[in-house]
Amino acid sequence: MNIGDVAATTGLPAKTIRYYEDIGLVRPARGENGYRDFSQRDAHKLAFLGRARSLGFSIEDCRTLLSLYEDHSRASADVKDLARQHLVRIATKIAELEAMRGTLEDLVTRCHGDDRPDCPILDDLAGDSRPPA
Amino acid sequence: MNIGDVAATTGLPAKTIRYYEDIGLVRPARGENGYRDFSQRDAHKLAFLGRARSLGFSIEDCRTLLSLYEDHSRASADVKDLARQHLVRIATKIAELEAMRGTLEDLVTRCHGDDRPDCPILDDLAGDSRPPA
């Protein structure tokens, strides 16, 4: 398979697949013309990576997950640990964003949004009329 | 004020303040020794920037917010629009993260997490036993 075919089947951009080769996540064979020649196994690994990335795992996590996937004597506890750590990061991120949303929603509600200059949003950013921490 | 003082009062790292000068967000004066000499106004702007950044606004948004802040003939509608667009981005991001969390929580629950190799998390990533989209 050429890179375009793998890109189509995995949904990953060709650029990304080349990048994944660069950083050693896949090692496709090469044809005589210098084109990458992907096996089914390569395509499968790329699909795995795409799915792991879509769940927000970092590239380094993906590297670990891939090696666990290929290690048939792995302990599922190692996978679960990784996933749990990732869940904590996600939950933290969500909490941060929720806090931002809460503040912003309040400010947006309080701003008239007309053609006059007075604006609670700017007041808040400037440090005025903010509830004491 | 030297950069260290402003860093202490605003909570921004000195490195970040220098960076903000680089990209033209602040233009502190310079003393004879070449040191930056921050006015109260500069410090105030930096605090504004720190607050806006902590609400997740991009640097370019911050630039706009700052110019609106300094434009006393602004329309609050412009500020509100910016904030609302930002709210949409935040909500989108939260939704993405919630989706990841949902999937991951399910997978983590289903994984035994012992010393055996079989693992629903890896199965899912590999494309097996995934609910049909």
Added chain:
DNA sequence: GATAGGGACTCCAGTCACTGGAAGGTCAAG
């Protein structure tokens, strides 16, 4: 055989918002 197109190749630069580190100048205290 010439040509046109669509794909593939490599390599470099840019993204975003910093952050780390090296190499050196300045200032106040002891």
Added chain:
DNA sequence: CTTGACCTTCCAGTGACTGGAGTCCCTATC
């Protein structure tokens, strides 16, 4: 006069790609 804290600039790296330039290859059509 030295020490140590602070300041300066400049360069490089982060994560995970993405865009673009310039070139090569393959297939099809005329």
